[in-house]
Amino acid sequence: MKLGVLFSGGKDSTLALHKAAEKEEVECLITLASENKESFMFHTPNISIATLQAEALGLPIIQKTTAGKPEAELKDLEEAIVQATKAFGIEGVVSGAVESVYQAERIQRICSRLDVWCFNPLWQRNQKALLEEILAQRFKVVISGVFAYPLDKSWLGKELNTELIGKLLKLEKTFGLSPSGEGGEIETTVLDAPLFKKKIEILDSEVDAKGNSGIFKIKQARLVAK
Numbered sequence: 390m391k392l393g394v395l396f397s398g399g400k401d402s403t404l405a406l407h408k409a410a411e412k413e414e415v416e417c418l419i420t421l422a423s424e425n426k427e428s429f430m431f432h433t434p435n436i437s438i439a440t441l442q443a444e445a446l447g448l449p450i451i452q453k454t455t456a457g458k459p460e461a462e463l464k465d466l467e468e469a470i471v472q473a474t475k476a477f478g479i480e481g482v483v484s485g486a487v488e489s490v491y492q493a494e495r496i497q498r499i500c501s502r503l504d505v506w507c508f509n510p511l512w513q514r515n516q517k518a519l520l521e522e523i524l525a526q527r528f529k530v531v532i533s534g535v536f537a538y539p540l541d542k543s544w545l546g547k548e549l550n551t552e553l554i555g556k557l558l559k560l561e562k563t564f565g566l567s568p569s570g571e572g573g574e575i576e577t578t579v580l581d582a583p584l585f586k587k588k589i590e591i592l593d594s595e596v597d598a599k600g601n602s603g604i605f606k607i608k609q610a611r612l613v614a615k
Contacts, residue, residue: 390414390481391413391481393418394406394415394417394419395485396419397420398420398435398436398439401485401487403579404511404523406418406483406584407526407583408510416478417448418439418443419473420439420450421452423454424454425458434534435605435606441589441611442579442585444612445589446584449476453472466496470499470500470505474505479505481505482507487512488571520549520557521554526583528581529548530579531547531548531605532544533604533606536576537573541603542598544575578605588614588615594608
């Protein structure tokens with residue numbers, strides 16, 4: 390089956406891509422760049438490097454900008470999926486949804502309306518196991534956004550590793566924080582993964598943070614040999 394992957398460049402959509410590619414043909418990436426930083430549907434930090442990630446993966450990418458208004462952004466997503474069906478003949482859509490019923494239900498609704506298969510390979514996975522799998526598969530992932538107490542700017546730009554996962558699990562016990570960011574507490578950016586033909590090197594970046602909210606912005610990056 391030919392699939393299009395809803396791709397944000399974060400750890401979940403990238404892992405979902407890898408799982409889909411194990412069984413089916415991934416034809417393209419579908420990326421929505423939201424102008425609304427509070428979007429419930431779409432990851433926003435470093436979405437601008439999705440084209441570089443697509444190049445690293447050797448996959449074409451369909452990109453669409455959305456104002457990020459709650460219902461209008463769903464129409465924009467539907468139009469992007471329609472474009473993928475026409476351009477690449479996709480028969481199914483892959484999402485990296487893990488626990489967000491809001492996201493999963495809306496993606497499923499769009500797929501049903503368009504008569505394409507909806508595949509959520511990470512749905513309801515244990516979050517600790519998910520993070521450990523990402524490390525086991527040698528993903529290089531950096532924290533690109535924090536949006537909850539007690540997270541702060543010291544987390545931004547840090548690479549996901551065993552120590553960091555341990556800290557997140559402690560915060561889950563103490564504060565109820567979702568360790569993989571399923572409550573919107575954390576956003577990530579993938580710089581390398583098994584299917585990447587080249588890896589991403591950050592040349593320039595900045596941290597923009599205040600209190601318990603902030604982003605790690607990649608200002609310039611390039612592809613380098615692995």
